[in-house]
Amino acid sequence: MEEIFSRNGIKLAWENIEYDEIQDDTTEAISMRSCMDLSGKVRTPFFLEDTGLYIEALNGFPGPYSSYVIRKIGLSGILSLLTGQRGAEFKTVITLDSGSEYLQFTGILRGSISMEPRGSSGFGYDPIFVPEGAVKTLAEMSLEEKNAISHRSIATGKLISYILSRESKDKFQ
């Protein structure tokens, strides 16, 4: 992200702050609440980013609990839950506190869950996620290939467009 931001002439710094997230079925609600909780504790503008994998046949599981679930049952656990339909999507939600309002920017990558893990780049669920129209899993792609299509890139692109747009420019410089 730092690289994408600097390419656009925007300076980004990472604040290493621990905070609690609430439990909720949607990444949007969790991220919004975290952003509100951090307001006043972090200099504005600031944003936070959350990503989850939503598997259709599992009613959106593991969703907001993606990192907990992979830690507990692993990719093999996820694969053993799937017997039929394999459609899924990655969703990144960025919540921005601009100083005067909260805004969310979402990036979705549609795809499907592979039959077995493939590839070693990336992290998390990348080895079992095949983007729509692709043959390789995210973990078989180079960082450049992945960045060209990823949910995180899409959400980041929306955030940067917003920052660069005329009416918001004043607030950020």
Added chain:
Amino acid sequence: MEEIFSRNGIKLAWENIEYDEIQDDTTEAISMRSCMDLSGKVRTPFFLEDTGLYIEALNGFPGPYSSYVIRKIGLSGILSLLTGQRGAEFKTVITLDSGSEYLQFTGILRGSISMEPRGSSGFGYDPIFVPEGAVKTLAEMSLEEKNAISHRSIATGKLISYILSRESKDKFQ
């Protein structure tokens, strides 16, 4: 619970309050934080109760997310995750705000996950949980049988002992 309390001469009332829970790997931490968040909003003494199923072969999954997980992948999902060892435990954590301090009371029921769901009483994971030393699942037991051994009964019993104990009696009456 109301019944157990009234049997011991303690009046119990249920406050219907919505509150957010934090994400954490332990029921203890989630419950403690909720209790602290509710302090000042609920008349003391008050307590809250949380129960989770911890499956050993799944590193404690679904744990604090038990109700989310059953809603998403169901009992069949849990069963398909288990191929070898089937040991598990139910854990109930009660956190009490006595007015002057926070106290936790824990009840654990050891057992194992059955090969398929059996029985129709109880709720949640009861149809796939066989208590240690039992043949029936919790869902095949009567409420009396279940109450005699359950994690919830154990934790409640500890709470009641505490309330009835001499030094705490004053605080509660």
